[in-house]
Amino acid sequence: MTTIEAPRTPAARSSRGKNWEKWGWIYMRASGLVLVILIFGHLLINLVLGDGVKQIDFAFVAGKYATPFWQVWDLLMLWLALIHGGNGMRTLINDYAYNRVVNRVLKWAVLAAVVVLIVLGTLVIFTFDPCPAGAAAADLPSFCPAR
Template sequence: MSSAPAIADPRDNYKRQKSTRSNFELYGWVFMRGSGVVLLVLIFGHLFVNLMVGDGVNAIDFAFVGGKWASPFWQIWDLLMLWLGMMHGTNGVRTIINDYAERPLVRMWLKIALYTAFVATTVLGTLVIFTFEPCPAGAPADLVASFCS
């Protein structure tokens, strides 16, 4: 006879086991839902302004981007889209790595690569948005924004 573990009586009151786990996964799940809704607004606003207003896709050139990023509103809009998109995507890929990478060492290296890509892309994208010069010195007048002298 083997001694199998006893099955609890289904009529007994549930006793929660003491856990030291945090609510990180719950917060990640909530973040994904909230950021997804905000990203929908940001992305469709971005697409509407870039593709539907004015001459549409034919108007997108250096001057168009320079004119948009001369406004703090559009800098913040694009910065939010970058940061939320990167955090949303990184959290999603982190979840996939946790689900499918079986070996702890492989999981660790995949996450290191993921977080490195996240930091590099977010930092470089933020620098581009805030250091972009819409009126570069020596640029041909037909390529720069109309407000450049």
């Protein structure tokens, strides 16, 4: 007779009837599906259509970030990928970090990294200015008006 060992992940803690492990599992499946669509769309636009990888330069990125559609597209990719990866790391930490203190420190480190990267990435997406005021004319791309 074959027996399967119990998983090492601690039993889901129920908070007012909510099973957080179940919702984490559902999030991984849903975000993974949406990420596949977003990433293949990103690759199609950036690499397949047009001139391929040769077209990707500062002006290409500036043109994309000039439209809210691409800002939202990249924002969704950023947030979903980082939260998806952070949740996956949390699961691995639960599986392999047996010491309670180490487990908590690692999970807090992953949370901090995810939060910092989401904040920085979001700032870049929404504050990107290809033609900053006060920059030397020699440092500006050719499509920027001289200031």
